[in-house]
Amino acid sequence: MKPNYPLKNVQQEKRIFRNRVFISIGIVTFFLVLLVVRYAYLQISSFDEFSTASDKNRIRLQPLPPARGYIYDRNGILLADNLPVFNATISRADIEDMDDTINRLIPVLSLTQEDIDRFKSRIQTARKTERVSIKLNLNEADIARFSEVKFLFPGVNIELQMTRYYPHGELFAHVIGYVGRINDKELKEIDKDAYAGTNLIGKIGVEKSYENLLHGVPGNESIEADAHGNVLRHLGRKDPIRGNDLYLSIDYGLQVIASEQLAGRRGAIVALDPKTGEILALVSSPSFNPNLFVTGISSTDYSSLRDNLDQPLYNRAVQGAYPPGSTIKPMFGLGGIHYGFVDWKTQISDHGYFSLPGDSHRFRDHKKTGHGIVDMHKAQVVSCDTYFYVLSYRMGIEKMNEWMRQFGFGAKTGVDLPSESTGLYPSPEWKMRTRNAKWLKGETISVSIGQGAFTATPLQLAMATAITANQGDHITPHVLRESKGSKPHTVHNATDGKIDFNGQPEDWIKMREAMVDVVNSGTGRRIRSSAYTIAGKTGTAQVKSIAQGKKYNESILTERQLDHGLFVGFAPAENPEIAIAVVWENGRHGGSAAQLAKPLFDYWLLTRQKNPVVPTGKHISGGLMTAGIKPSDLPSGSQSLSTNAEASSTQRHEASAASIESQVETERD
Structure with a gap:
């Protein structure tokens, strides 16, 4: 018997189909309306905000660093x-993910x-x-x-x-x-x-x-970039x-000459134009290769420089504070004249020592038997310590401090280089403030010959020497001579004040003549020149103290315990064009330091115009060279100095060294 199935309900199926169509149309319409609303929000209501955000993703402003x-x-x-x-x-x-990128790099x-x-x-x-x-x-x-x-x-x-x-x-x-x-x-x-x-x-x-x-x-530069930054x-x-x-203001040739004199030695040389304050040469020895620092020095190289006993990173010319020794005697002598404690006829009898009244302690002269009858001129020429002991006792530390500070001692010179040292010109106030102790009269005696707590930088000595050469006109040392470009800058190339001096103009001239005799017949006689006249003063600064009654004996001292040798001078004496200060650490004698200055005087006054020292190789400035490259790495013919120039430099240095080491100084100063 066949199963009896109900007849198909066509009306019901049509109704279900219509409902489904309406629901689908409704869903589609809803999302279409939602899409239109969102689109309108993005394109109309928030157009400015999102347009800017889009441009930031697409258009970028890249900085362009200046050369x-x-x-x-x-x-x-x-x-x-x-x-x-x-x-x-x-x-x-x-x-x-920046951290992930760095780790993979x-x-x-x-x-x-x-x-x-x-x-x-x-x-x-x-x-x-x-x-x-x-x-x-x-x-x-x-x-x-x-x-x-x-x-x-x-x-x-x-x-x-x-x-x-x-x-x-x-x-x-x-x-x-x-x-x-x-x-x-x-x-x-x-x-x-x-x-x-x-x-x-x-x-x-x-x-x-x-x-x-x-x-x-x-x-800056505006660029269009893709999502990857390209x-x-x-x-x-x-x-x-x-x-x-x-x-x-630095002169290349003079800098080379000064560097050659200090090669293999510790010390500093500063040369100034006394009329303008321009620094013509500034050398601190030993030195270092600045190219190592440009893109980041390795820890090995930095440790080697930092731990070097000779301290090549230390700028001795500007930061080094040394006892100036007898180099300050011309300035100090003028102070005695300024206050009226001495004049050019004032004489003392030097027996080789000086003692304060009521004190048995002897402040010794460098010449054990003394210099006999000494006036101001002779005191400068033979560097008689006793004369200045007596002067300091009469003058007192307060007046000494007041006078010597006019030459720049105990304060920054104002040079346009960073990290300058002030040196120290001591006073009773300074000692009480720093050591909580009273000033002793014996300390005044030591300061009078550039010892004790008195320290000065080579730059300060050069400035004080330039002021002396200028007969009291003050200058401020500086290395910038001219600036060219979009940023205006003015350089002051002139004297900027005058020493307050109660003496006569002739006193400056007489001090200059005494300094000339220091070079012609005194402690600096080994550098006298027939071509021009040098006015100078030698100095020896004690490194290791000597007990009362003991004799200075070099043979028992280490090399670093030997005295420092110093020299200051200017030339030509009558119309100075250059003033020089030399500090040779453990150089033993001021006369030896003077010999380091002589080639600088010769170059500046005799050979600079006709035969200047210049880089003879062609410097490459446009090739793809790394900052760590050394001049010796350049191709043949492109080095800073040619083979001939280097050979000439070596010959000059060897001749200078032989001249100094072969001579035996008889004066301590």
Whole structure:
């Protein structure tokens, strides 16, 4: 029997179908309306907001760091150059996971922890789209490894940027200084907009003193980039303005000569133009290669410099505080005349020592038997200590302090170089403040001959000598001669005051004549010249004290316990063109230090015009050279000094050394 199926209900099926159609249309309509509303919200109500956000993703404003200004000597010889190097850069806008990116980059770019820490400090304060360097001065191996895996690092790029190079290495290190990576402390102090995209800043020397002139003004560029940070097209550009070029008062040839005299020795030489205060040469020995610091010095190299017993990083010319010894006797003698305690006819009888009234202690003269009857002129020529012992006893430490400070002792000279030492001209107030003790009369006696607590820098000695040469006209030492560029700067090249002196103008001339006789017949006679007249004063500064009644015996002292040799002088005596101060650590005698100054006088006054010392090699300034390259690494014919010039330098140094070491000094000063 067949089953009985009900007839098909057509009406019901149509009703179900219609309902389904209406529901589907409703759902589609709802989502279509929702889509239209959302589209209207994005395109109409929030158009400005999202249009700006979209442009920020697509269009970026990239900073363009300015090139640093060049530094030249007074003759236009290039001392600080700019060279291109390859740097690895990253911007936060292109990186989702910065830590992961850095960790993957470590083996590719050989990143150190120092590189990573420095980058993280800088990226936190940089603009989101600013490209910050994570490693400077990439070598060929770094670039090759990165190129192979570039597709794995969207947002990381290799860019060509400018860095600093010092073609003459150690020669100008303590004058020019160097630039280095911006550290955390500097990052808090600098204008971040002005240093956008910049990695380097002046650390010491001229590079630091004139950072505001050398740095320049940054520019910017609008670019269109894809999601990976790759540049699609350039939309607009504002070029950066290069920093000012600086022309220093330093003379390349005189700097070379001064450096040769101190080669293999510890000490400093400063040469000034007494009429303007321009520093013609400033050498601290030993020195260092500033190129090591530009892109980050290795810990090994830095430890080697820091732990070196000779302290090559220490700028002895500006920071070194030495007992000035007898070099200050001309200035001190003028003080006695100023206050009326002595005149040129005042005489004493020198028996080889001086004792304070009521005290048996003997302050000894360097000549055991004394110099007999001594007046001011003779006291300068033979460097009679006893004469100045007597003068200091009459004058007292307060008046001595008041007078000597007019020559710049005990205060900064105002030189345009950082980290200058004040030296020390002691006083009763200073001793009570620092040592909580009263001043002793015997201390006044020691200060009168540049010993005791009295210390001065070679730069201070050069300035005081220039003031003496100027017959009391004061100058402020400076190394900047001229600045050229968009930032205006005025340099003062003249005297700027006068010593308060109660004597006669002839007193300055008589002191000059006494200093001339120091060189012609006194303790500095080994440097007298027939071509021009030198006025000078030698000095010997005691390093190791000698007990009362004991005799100075070099044979039992170590090399570093020997006395310092000092010399100050100017020439030509009648119309000075150059004033020089020399400090030779453990040089034994002032006469030996004077011989180091003689080649500088000869060069400046006799040979500079006709046969100047200049770099004879062609300096490469446009090739792809790394900042760590040394002049010796340059191709043959491109080094800073030619083989002939180097040979000449060696011959001059050997001749100077032979001249000094072969002669036996008979005077302590």
